Amino acid sequence: MDGVKSTQEVLHTKDQSLRHLSQEEVKKLINQSNEAKKYSYSPYSKFRVGAALLTLDNRVFTGCNVENASSNLGVCAERNAIAKAVSEGCKDFRAIAIASDLSDKFISPCGGCRQVMREFGCDWDVYLTKSDCSYTKMTVAELLPVSFGSEHLS
Amino acid sequence: MDGVKSTQEVLHTKDQSLRHLSQEEVKKLINQSNEAKKYSYSPYSKFRVGAALLTLDNRVFTGCNVENASSNLGVCAERNAIAKAVSEGCKDFRAIAIASDLSDKFISPCGGCRQVMREFGCDWDVYLTKSDCSYTKMTVAELLPVSFGSEHLS
Amino acid sequence: MDGVKSTQEVLHTKDQSLRHLSQEEVKKLINQSNEAKKYSYSPYSKFRVGAALLTLDNRVFTGCNVENASSNLGVCAERNAIAKAVSEGCKDFRAIAIASDLSDKFISPCGGCRQVMREFGCDWDVYLTKSDCSYTKMTVAELLPVSFGSEHLS
Amino acid sequence: MDGVKSTQEVLHTKDQSLRHLSQEEVKKLINQSNEAKKYSYSPYSKFRVGAALLTLDNRVFTGCNVENASSNLGVCAERNAIAKAVSEGCKDFRAIAIASDLSDKFISPCGGCRQVMREFGCDWDVYLTKSDCSYTKMTVAELLPVSFGSEHLS
Numbered sequence A, B, C, D: 001m002d003g004v005k006s007t008q009e010v011l012h013t014k015d016q017s018l019r020h021l022s023q024e025e026v027k028k029l030i031n032q033s034n035e036a037k038k039y040s041y042s043p044y045s046k047f048r049v050g051a052a053l054l055t056l057d058n059r060v061f062t063g064c065n066v067e068n069a070s071s072n073l074g075v076c077a078e079r080n081a082i083a084k085a086v087s088e089g090c091k092d093f094r095a096i097a098i099a100s101d102l103s104d105k106f107i108s109p110c111g112g113c114r115q116v117m118r119e120f121g122c123d124w125d126v127y128l129t130k131s132d133c134s135y136t137k138m139t140v141a142e143l144l145p146v147s148f149g150s151e152h153l154s
């Protein structure tokens, strides 16, 4: 069996390479998350966040945080981008980039957003960035270990 | 002063006529809310909802409900459409239509969505529909009387 | 049939009188909502809110707002008090009083809280107060007209 | 310096031992989370969850999930227990136990609850249980690595 891969292994490998982003793609996605940030509606916190979500069929959906006078009724940039994609029929994701105005810290998704990411799979990439566009990459599974999901409900 | 309107009255009247929808526009918006419903991600409740939001510059943003295994992390169709519009730079709204599969009841926005609508103004229209596209119309102010808003925070 | 009330009318009247609060009870409940406000965890907005919920069997559950760095994961005082009551087995409510530090405006529940109140009935009272303990009273039904509820789901 | 601990080390060690639960304490807390589950208001999902939160001064606050017809306005058991504690002036926690009716899976907190736990510290314990009261223990930090928090906002 040396050198022979099962269909499942091949598909998995193919899937992985499909998900993998080139340096150019990463750079572009991070730029798009920064562009999205400009639309942030954050009059209460003044904390602007943008996100850019890349789907498996290479569409990009951008989101920003949208706050509310009743703070818990706002929505994060990441969840905005994901809900937007779903509303256009896209539920398979390759990666998401997140941007804020922080120059000294990588912006990290809140637990609520991690759970919403995980609804659509554990094995895709999250780019946490600084305002200079430097980044660190983590998978959804790494951001939300031992996660709760639909399999708990059935 | 007979027959003379103040500038403010004129602007207000103009604003009102800008917001007013023709029968054709109403019908179209309701159809779009029903189309949006098709993308509903509601594996847990099986309750599909769609929304179509018309902006002051006549763009339409559609949304559907996007549920989550942790139910409180889902988002309603109405809020999805509004967050989507904001993420594209639109914050002035004329009307929103809401569609569900209910044939015998007008689908009504939840309190959370009413609050999010109100963040962007009290004086615009909400079309509550049945599955046969019949509707009843209410303003945001009628749906959320004596509302809490940013003026409480300052 | 003059002067004769049906059983249903009698029960309804009894129910109404059970729900009705004396001036002393109102004053006490408003005081309790102000006491609850002291526990407010609101480092981000600095906007303190307290609530005191009176059950049909005359227990009082107090709540405050509990904010979060990810603002949409916070909880309002009213919902805090209601969830607390439910967690102790109480789901029948007579009234809730809401307190903030505003001296010139009656604090009003957000749409999300109105929806959570409505889950447990439309026909009970909400006391919106100013910091001097003056108040205005509204029912849940008045605060959330044409409301969405469980009957839409079945 | 052999055998000599700095004040900080001593305090840290003391803190750790304060947080550590005996087997008896663990068993009791898990039992309390199961008792709390009985009050679950979950007519929509039929998925009952309970939580028991132990504070640093050894008070226990129990919570259950409280659902809503508008699903995203519900609250999880864990967040219920935490908001309850805060509303009584307690913000320092030793541990929380979570119980569901699942016999074959450890119930795990959703991302939203992890974020709310983290608001009050990363270094305390979460007991994920099965219906037979067996458990696995993780810290908040392990459940929410590279977390977003108030330090991002200042």
Ligand SMILES: [Zn+2]
Pocket (backbone or CB within 6 Å): A076, A077, A078, A079, A109, A110, A111, A112, A113, A114, C070
């Ligand atoms: Zn988030």
Ligand SMILES: [Zn+2]
Pocket (backbone or CB within 6 Å): B076, B077, B078, B079, B109, B110, B111, B112, B113, B114, D070
């Ligand atoms: Zn809604």
Ligand SMILES: [Zn+2]
Pocket (backbone or CB within 6 Å): A070, C076, C077, C078, C079, C109, C110, C111, C112, C113, C114
């Ligand atoms: Zn509220």
Ligand SMILES: [Zn+2]
Pocket (backbone or CB within 6 Å): B070, D076, D077, D078, D079, D109, D110, D111, D112, D113, D114
């Ligand atoms: Zn949760």
